[in-house]
Amino acid sequence: MLSQLKIKLESFLNKIAKDSFGNEISLPQIELELPADFIYGDFSSNVALKSAKIMKKPPLVIAEGLASLFSSEIKKSELSEYIEKIEVKAPGFINFYLSAKAAGQTIEMLFQEEENYGKSNFGKKEKIQIEFVSANPTGPLSVAHARQAAVGDALANILKYIGFDVTKEYYVNDEGNQIVLLGESIKTRAIEILGGQANLPENGYQGEYIKDMAQIFISENKITKLEDIPSIKHEKWMQFGVKYLMDVIRKELDDFRVHFDVWSYQSKKATLKSIAGMVEGLRAKGFVYEHEGAVWFKSTQFGDDKDRVLRKSDGAYTYLTPDIVYHKDKFDRGFSRVFNIWGPDHHGYIPRIKAAAQALGHDHNSIEVLIVQLATLYKNGEVLSMSTRKGQYVSMREVMEEVGVDAARFFFLMRHIKAHLDFDLELAKKETAENPVFYIQYAYARINSINSKAEIASFKSKQTDFCLLKEEEELVLIKKIGFFTDILISCYQQLDPYPLVSYLLDLATSFHRFYDRYKVIDEGNKELSAERLALANATKVTLGIGLRLLGLSTPERM
């Protein structure tokens, strides 16, 4: 409601400014912002400061002039009942103050929309894809994947909510050297189990899970002696490994409440035929050349540091080549933009994949790569090892089981994605105020508890007017609820769910403050109680929607 009012007011002011000055001076576009403190009003414009130079007058003088112009025009318009007053403050801000009616209508609208509060068609059904996690099926998921999963899922939920047509996708690299190594690693362990001698290949997978897999392979295939091994084809080991580990990964993500719409397999997307087609397509456009027996992609033409090899001199394709085919496939499926969520170790790869998109005829911004920084796990003040060598990394499963899904997901979202994250396992497990996820859920549960009490005392919440809510804590709460839509849009603009996390913490704080200072259910004042009860429930609705968008539960009781 307040978000819409802000947009309305902005265009109204711009029209007035244009009508009054349009021919003489081009004023900068008026954009309203939310002041840091409510003493500066509810909306604020810096247009006077910005235009001081063009108008050759001191900002305060301009601001006074504009303020009185705006004031008289607003009085004549339908906006008059929503704007209470306009003030000018040094060094030249024009501040707008909302009326009680604007606040009241905010809550009324929320109850009309209820569980759809804040939903919008901002995204205009634009078809976008978010590809995330996409870990190679060579082992269980790590903490790094867990953070990417939490981020990708939350972001997809938010974008969907504000009107984008979002597809969540996982790309399975089920071909290539790493899969060959996987197969050989399993085979090696199988030989050992059968009493034979074998060495893991260089860069083979050393984790304990490979031994478990070897054991399962042996019993599934009814292998009884060492002599059976040589007759088993390479492909069989590889296919078994991929299938087994994909089942593990799928289950882990499922338990983490992350569900993908589409699972794409490299082996299906990047066939020899589709690869040849893609390379020929680029060649026809002049982006491909031969050099020292290899086939190269002229990525420097699109800003990359150096050209990249598509096909090595030994005839094998590099990792990049099927990946280009996959991205071509994304665009062929009609996505106008694709978001890829990667770890920081892949950032060097961004220029070449963007170059590929451009070579394929798409815009530079058609691929957006979100780099999610790593999380360092702490336990009792000690850093847990993150080494991926020798399979000694902390797994997503361990974190999930140690602290629970809610706390894990919340902690992974608790910082901007570009910020390195310190994850304190002990803190995440605590069920106290220090733990921010409980702080938010506590506010939610508290409101529920008020509702039970209200029911017993047969208090009804009143969902119109709200003219009795005048205390600062009440108005602050109402206004924060009113700007929920704006927050979701900043998540889109920043491509980061973080603004919503920070908003929910803030909203919970405002509620606890309100709760602590005023009694919601007051026998002596039933009218006021009815409005406060409604305000509390408006908070509950907003908190609930926010928590669910982040993939967190909304406990009625704790």
Place this chain on the structure above:
RNA sequence: GCGCCUGUAGCUCAAUUGGAUAGAGCAUUUGCCUACGAAGCAAAGGGUUAGAGGUUCGAAUCCCCUCAGGCGCACCA
């Protein structure tokens, strides 16, 4: 050596993308339960925004340099 990211209170991080007195949590000190859930609230101290220069009405934010840390620089995936 080159590129990307980061540097803000003792610690972990914010700061509406260039706005008003740089804010929270933890830790420290101190108040508030006969009370709708104290898993809560209120208050205090703590800052040359790594350092130097520049751009302008206005800089933590933009530009240049220096310093420190992380990551990446394959005919690997």
